[in-house]
Amino acid sequence: MYQTSDLALSSKRKVLSYVEALYQFSDALHGPGILDDALFSIDVETLGELLEAYFVSIRNQPNINETAQLRWQTAFRFVNDIIYRLSKSNLPVSQLQVIKGRLDHLGTLYSQLRIGKKRTQDSLRALPSTVVEALYKLLDPVASDNPFRDATSRWRAFLVFILLLHQGLRRGELLMLASDAIKHGVDSKLGRDRYWLSVVENPYEDEDQRYSIPSIKTVNSIRQIPVSELTARIVQGYVENYRGKPAHSYLMNSQRGSPLSAESVTKLFQKITASLPASVLKDLKDRTGKISISAHDLRHTCAVVRLNQLLNQGDSMDEALQKMRTFFGWARSSDMPRKYARAVFEDRLASVWNNVFDDRVVVLRAIPEHKG
Incomplete structure (x- = not known):
């Protein structure tokens, strides 16, 4: 279960609604059950595609506000936390190392994204x-x-x-x-x-x-x-x-x-x-x-x-x-x-x-x- 026990009831409902929004988006994009399948098989490539598409869908909304950023952060933390918990099961050390590398990969690529944030000089981009x-x-x-x-x-x-x-x-x-x-x-x-x-x-x-x-x-x-x-x-x-x-x-x-x-x-x-x-x-x-x-x-x-x-x-x-x-x-x-x-x-x-x-x-x- 995704950890919401420390939250007030209203905050817990809000967080769970954001997680549910991620599930609904994933189902609509690739069919029912795609997110759970990717999570429990630790399919980082598919999870990355889903996160990217979800990020873009939020950013393309006509009204970008603080709630949009919270939706994104909640979605990323949910995916990251679930994979982390699954990796704590009785897996061989070699497989745990692979999973750790995949978590680091996801964190580097996705955790720093900001909805609606204007590009600054720190945003580096290749020429088209x-x-x-x-x-x-x-x-x-x-x-x-x-x-x-x-x-x-x-x-x-x-x-x-x-x-x-x-x-x-x-x-x-x-x-x-x-x-x-x-x-x-x-x-x-x-x-x-x-x-x-x-x-x-x-x-x-x-x-x-x-x-x-x-x-x-x-x-x-x-x-x-x-x-x-x-x-x-x-x-x-x-x-x-x-x-x-x-x-x-x-x-x-x-x-x-x-x-x-x-x-x-x-x-x-x-x-x-x-x-x-x-x-x-x-x-x-x-x-x-x-x-x-x-x-x-x-x-x-x-x-x-x-x-x-x-x-x-x-x-x-x-x-x-x-x-x-x-x-x-x-x-x-x-x-x-x-x-x-x-x-x-x-x-x-x-x-x-x-x-x-x-x-x-x-x-x-x-x-x-x-x-x-």
Whole structure:
């Protein structure tokens, strides 16, 4: 029995009416008994679908008030408490661990949702697939409508886009990279080449003359992250054919032969945004509330997709979040991964990017399909 014994009679009736509303909604959606069946079999996937649908149904009501939030909180606590109680039965330790992981997964995705809450700066969202597809087409160095005039400028913009989107770098980290930041070795166990990116301060430069000097954000930001062979080839192609031979050792070189600046990256994305079709910009605003694209939007997109990749390959939420901290350079105590976990739910990603991010079709299919 769901615990209501400590409540006053009127409050108890209200709570039970909210639980009954969840049952009625579930029955109408998938047929009688679906909620009990999912609870007693601890079918977290089905429970997640029911909770999501119930949340959306409440949020879509014409009048959102405090009662709507209480309905949602009661529904979530009810599901969570029932599963917790069932897990206390005489189950093998291994199965209890699996159930605990599923409870943590549900809690991370659903417990923080607020009915009618306006999105704040803490609400992180991947760019819509339509926007990312448009960026791929626009920034293709051989595209006829590429907004950058010469081959060097096109390849510079394309590399900025690839490293921010595929590797999830911060803008400052990108601008700190040395020209030999991509490392290569042979994996003796797998018998194949592997590539990685060293995100560290440039070891070859003692002084940086740029107005806004880029830096490594924290000690946790110093890291090595895997890179696909395709990305490594793109970087190498830029270095050998378009970077030139400037007097500095930074990877990203400006048109004037100086290290690329933060201000130049900002202007680059302003130009990219201005070159996108009106329909794409409308989609961007409708789905994210934004009217322009920034370098950090690509990091957000990478983070949301990476988390889905880890969850879909079978990692528990705790394991996935810890790997996220390593990949994106967050402190162990950082709450950033959990913010992205909420974004994963809100964007309802249907699939994930390929491990090496090589297949453009896979990339585009993995971007959130927002439901209006």
